[in-house]
Amino acid sequence: MNIAIVGAGLLGRVIAINLLKNKEHKVTLFDKDSKKAFNSAAFTSAGMLAPYVELERAESEVAELGLKSIELWPSLLEEIGASECYEQKGSIVTSHPQDMADLNHFISKLSSKADVAEVIEELDRDKIMELEPDLQNHQKAYWVKNEGVIDVQNFMAFSTKFLEEHPNVVFREFCGVKKIEPKKVFLDDKIVEFDWVFDARGLGAKEHFEDLRGVRGEILWVETDEIKITRPTRIVHPRYTIYIVPRTITFSETEAEYFKDFKAPIDGKKNIYVIGATEIETEDTSPITVRSTMELLSALYTVHPSFGEARVINSEANCRPSFKDNLPRVETSKGLSRINGLYRHGWLVAPAIVENLLKEIGLND
Numbered sequence: 001m002n003i004a005i006v007g008a009g010l011l012g013r014v015i016a017i018n019l020l021k022n023k024e025h026k027v028t029l030f031d032k033d034s035k036k037a038f039n040s041a042a043f044t045s046a047g048m049l050a051p052y053v054e055l056e057r058a059e060s061e062v063a064e065l066g067l068k069s070i071e072l073w074p075s076l077l078e079e080i081g082a083s084e085c086y087e088q089k090g091s092i093v094t095s096h097p098q099d100m101a102d103l104n105h106f107i108s109k110l111s112s113k114a115d116v117a118e119v120i121e122e123l124d125r126d127k128i129m130e131l132e133p134d135l136q137n138h139q140k141a142y143w144v145k146n147e148g149v150i151d152v153q154n155f156m157a158f159s160t161k162f163l164e165e166h167p168n169v170v171f172r173e174f175c176g177v178k179k180i181e182p183k184k185v186f187l188d189d190k191i192v193e194f195d196w197v198f199d200a201r202g203l204g205a206k207e208h209f210e211d212l213r214g215v216r217g218e219i220l221w222v223e224t225d226e227i228k229i230t231r232p233t234r235i236v237h238p239r240y241t242i243y244i245v246p247r248t249i250t251f252s253e254t255e256a257e258y259f260k261d262f263k264a265p266i267d268g269k270k271n272i273y274v275i276g277a278t279e280i281e282t283e284d285t286s287p288i289t290v291r292s293t294m295e296l297l298s299a300l301y302t303v304h305p306s307f308g309e310a311r312v313i314n315s316e317a318n319c320r321p322s323f324k325d326n327l328p329r330v331e332t333s334k335g336l337s338r339i340n341g342l343y344r345h346g347w348l349v350a351p352a353i354v355e356n357l358l359k360e361i362g363l364n365d
């Protein structure tokens with residue numbers, strides 16, 4: 001099959017990696033930006049795979065897709081030689097002592113939506129010290145044992161290399177697509193025909209999905225050698241919940257190459273924490289505001305005073321492609337499949353959604 005994928009962000013890459021398992025398929029990827037996809041929501045995101053913790057606001061459908069995706073990620077990453085991008089040591093949910101009622105409410109909300117008794121363990125201070133000694137300021141926490149995390153930027157680096165070197169792939173960067181129809185991709189000057197087309201343009205698919213909206217999310221990257229938090233950690237707060245996601249694996253050569261022309265000096269640094277994220281109903285992707293910076297950093301500083309000496313090395317702001325119900329949507333007709341609306345759960349649900357779709361249309365290997 002001669003297949004087009006329009007949009008090489010998260011979904012486009014997951015679709016491509018799956019299709020390329022079949023040596024007969026030829027894949028053409030189109031993206032309006034560079035192959036590195038620095039401007040995609042995929043690149044901005046934190047990469048948490050948190051089917052249970054996200055239940056606080058998500059539907060159980062998202063949790064089910066998430067649990068399935070957690071099974072699928074390791075083999076997907078193996079396909080592109082990036083197994084090290086994945087960790088599954090669970091996540092931590094905690095709060096400051098004065099916000100204990102909010103923490104208890106948070107956990108009881110999860111329990112009302114799924115059977116979490118086996119999955120969530122309550123930690124007292126001693127157990128916190130065993131698991132994450134740098135969360136020593138916290139008296140109580142919950143460990144959600146089977147959640148995972150993808151090192152998103154490393155995934156983007158490895159998948160870029162994999163796709164640009166693959167003999168069955170044509171990667172057309174800086175190639176914006178105007179319109180998509182079954183088996184047809186409309187470029188500025190011509191229409192290109194394929195056996196099947198996937199529309200994975202995220203927010204760029206508004207010409208088709210009238211009810212698609214962007215939900216702004218802002219994120220900071222801080223670097224410090226003084227703190228070792230090894231699991232994604234959420235701090236529940238009455239007004240917002242922030243998360244701290246460690247990116248502490250070894251900096252690979254592939255990643256170094258990928259970051260060569262990045263706006264912030266990343267070169268070789270790896271004790272990075274991604275701090276996020278705001279959620280604001282606007283499609284504004286301009287730089288992070290002072291207010292969001294202050295909220296994220298003050299919450300961070302109260303987790304451990306040594307964060308006061310951490311260096312803020314980058315900030316990102318982007319929009320999550322979302323529908324009104326904040327649920328993903330898949331549309332298929334002969335010769336065309338569209339997936340969109342992954343909202344704040346792209347990494348959590350993409351592998352399961354893509355696997356289900358490829359089975360349905362008979363394109364699975």
Ligand SMILES: Cc1cc2nc3c(=O)[nH]c(=O)nc-3n(C[C@H](O)[C@H](O)[C@H](O)COP(=O)(O)OP(=O)(O)OC[C@H]3O[C@@H](n4cnc5c(N)ncnc54)[C@H](O)[C@@H]3O)c2cc1C
Binds near residue numbers: 345
């Ligand atoms: C701050 C933040 C934090 C997040 N954290 C998490 C998290 O921890 N866990 C999680 O599961 N999810 C998270 N997400 C959500 C996740 O990033 C998104 O759901 C996901 O990236 C959506 O994937 P996508 O492929 O639909 O869109 P994108 O990743 O945005 O990719 C779309 C691609 O299409 C291209 N494109 C657009 N229009 C065109 C066109 N006309 N022609 C050609 N190419 C085009 C774009 O350039 C882009 O590369 C987060 C998002 C944000 C913003």
